[in-house]
Amino acid sequence: MSSSSAAVCQPASLSASEQILRDVFGYQAFRTGQQDVIESASGGQDCLVIMPTGGGKSLCYQIPALIRDGLTLVISPLISLMKDQVDQLQANGVAAACINSTLSREAIQDTFRQMQAGEIKLVYVSPERALSRDFLERLPELPLSLLAVDEAHCISQWGHDFRPEYASLGALKQYVPDLPIMALTATADETTRQDILSRLALSEPHVYLGSFDRPNIRYTLQEKYKPMSQLIRYLGTMRGQCGIVYCNSRKRVEQITEKLCESGIRAAAYHAGMAHDERAQVQESFQRDDIHIVVATVAFGMGINKPNVRFVVHYDIPRNIESYYQETGRAGRDGLPAEAVMLYDPSDLAWLRRCLDEKADGAQKQVESHKLNAMGAFAEAQTCRRQVLLNYFGEYREEPCGNCDICLDPPKRFAALEVAQKALSCVYRVNQRFGVNHVVDVLRGMQNQRIRELGHDKLTTYGIGREHSHEFWVSILRQLIHRGYLIQSIVHSSTLQLTEKARAILRAEVALELAVPRLDIATRSAKSDKLANRHYDKKLFAKLRKLRKAIADEEDLPPYVVFNDASLMEMAEILPTSSGELLAVNGVGHRKLEKYGEAFLTLIEEHLTIGDETY
Structure with a gap:
């Protein structure tokens, strides 16, 4: 198939830049x-x-x-x-x-x-x-x-x-x-x-x-309570899709990768402590769709130009919004729907603050502190996450985005005086010497050796909250910390301690509303939204991806260098059967038409013929 045979009528008024955009890169508009x-x-x-x-x-x-x-x-x-x-x-x-x-x-x-x-x-x-x-x-x-x-x-x-x-x-x-x-x-x-x-x-x-907005990315935050289980459950909803899981330490990268592999999820680790050849192999396998999930530190960064990453999970909160924005921006580079999920525990933020406190005072520390505080405000926001994100970059939006967890599932509030009294009373009864998990175990009446040894099964608060889950009480305690009724003592192993402000709650002198704990945000897959509204032939799309992978392997290239997912989806939508029609697909320029056009057109024609015979 020659490039001359692929010629199509073009408007005579195209500028040089528009002509190159179409002929070389295969895009119809800037x-x-x-x-x-x-x-x-x-x-x-x-x-x-x-x-x-x-x-x-x-x-x-x-x-x-x-x-x-x-x-x-x-x-x-x-x-x-x-x-x-x-x-x-x-x-x-x-x-x-x-x-x-x-x-x-x-x-x-x-x-x-x-x-x-x-x-x-x-x-x-x-x-x-x-x-x-x-x-x-x-x-x-x-x-x-x-x-x-x-x-x-x-x-x-x-x-x-x-x-x-x-x-x-x-x-x-x-x-x-x-x-x-x-x-x-x-x-x-x-x-x-x-x-x-x-x-x-x-x-x-x-x-x-330009706008900092990436409207195709859905921003979601989940409370971090059983992070490994949460991650495995989420990845189960994204099977067959490419994604990145970011962590704040090399040790955690290795632990999570091992757990995922034990759970039957094929994943590879990537961090700066690995040998250069090993890192290069992981990146190449990911680029070529040989592995779908990479668990990484921020070392897995600017070199990732893979367009079909459908999700990015932050297992730990990043140190600043710029990093979060760049790392979530690895997803959905092809413009198709993608997801950014963060698991958030306030103690992770406290750990980052402690690390920062150990640095020498100066302008750089001040900058890093400002950026970390902004990241914490984003994580704890009760308003549209995209508005908070864009506001940080000086881009102000009046309307909420409709595509983040806050917009899709607005926080509900409830009269929380009674549960707050139970939680605060339990902290008091264990002498303000224990952390979140132990307090929750006492509230729920758990039968474990430590509670019995300490005699905490004899306390008046033992078991008074057994009607609620562990995760419910963790959320309540965190909210009481956020609201200033409790503090976590950094110098005493994160033990919970009452503040003066808690007295009014315990005496029922004030009303209190808290957010209904968001225990298991069923992150709706991006596939169930905008992709479902696209009327493309999914069986043909799967065949086109298989052909693309075979060609890419033969030419020793990442599959998206042949065509990206958006181009294949458009082929499965408009079903081109001639060179001119294929050239109208975004991402198909003259060179790619010449190299790959015949193979893809043949596959589409075979698929349509088989489809006709089945009716």
Whole structure:
């Protein structure tokens, strides 16, 4: 199948950027903000681009790179991210390369030769490589037309992921003074944005500040009471879907991975303590859909450009909203419905605060403390989570989103004076010397050796709350802590202690309302909502995914480099039977039509024929 046979009628008025968008990348229309940035960069103007993860940042510099004469240099922080971008560009027929430590000296020299000869349009390098003496000396010899700095928030000391080598990138201007620069990131508040502009010395830049909203992601928080059971139950509702489970420690990553595997859930661990080759193998297996679930620390980060991640679970609360936003942004990059679930225990937040307290005083500690407090406020919010999240980035919304746990299942309240009196009385009766779980065991009248040894089965509060579950009482005690009736003593092993404020409750001098404990939020799968409303042939979709995996394995590529899930779903929806119809599917450009079109069209025709014969 030749590309000429795949030609379809195009409007004569298409601009150069629109023509490249369709012919090379296979998309029919730009997303909001993309075209203005592309036109500015193509004209040689500096740009600062703030777009959400999965919002199409890469096209903002890739299309100008193809419009402008010469070479575009892309600063990228991770080898895996560079390789992924280069694989996808090459699959679309674009001459692209990367220079990193995995390449031999001969291969690097050959890449430099191609760069100087104008045979490559985009080359990806790390900030360390770009600032090396050898590389800087070569810069004036290269036909450079644009510098793109990806993950630009790393430039700022006020960002959540500050990297000193990024902060030095402004020095590149000294070697190529007139080179246009584009800085791109998904997460940057006002202070960070100003720092990026200053450190890169951007001159009268076109600034695009897109919405931070990812409307396809559902944000859900569950109270953390039996986290391993909660996680296994949730993963059971997402079988066959790709997802990431984030934890705050390497030890926990390994423990959870082991438990999941014992439960018959195929998962792999990823953290910075593993050997490089082992980490690379896990990431590659995940990219290629050989494994569906990765349990990871934040080390599993910016290199993940996999579009079909359907869920991200935070087993522990992150340290700041920027990290949470970036990590949840690994889900749903293809624009299809996805879920972000966090298991929250206030004691996890207290542990992070203790860790922060051990750091030396100074501006950095102050910044981290502010960010941690904002993360805690998000977790404990009783209003639309998306509004809280967007508000943090300075984007204000009047209306609640309708796609978070608070909107879908608003907190219900009840007259809680009696249960509060029972809980507070029990804390008092055990002499304010025990933690949450022991107090709950006494309330519920549990028969265990420790209670008998302490004589707590003889207390007047023993068993007065047996009509409620363990999880119910844990939630009540946490709310009493939040409301200031109890404190957890950090210096005494998190024992519960009454405050002066509790006296009025115990004497029934005031009324009290608490939230009905949300014990098992049945996180409705994203599949049951928007995907169910799409009228596509699910059997054909499964066949197309199988064909894609076979082709990808044969070509040694991640499946989404062939086509992403959104493209396959559109094929199963519109059922193309000709080259022209297949080219109208988003994500199908001329190069991919030429390479893969015949196989996919044949499969669709066979499926339709078999379907006809069954009626």
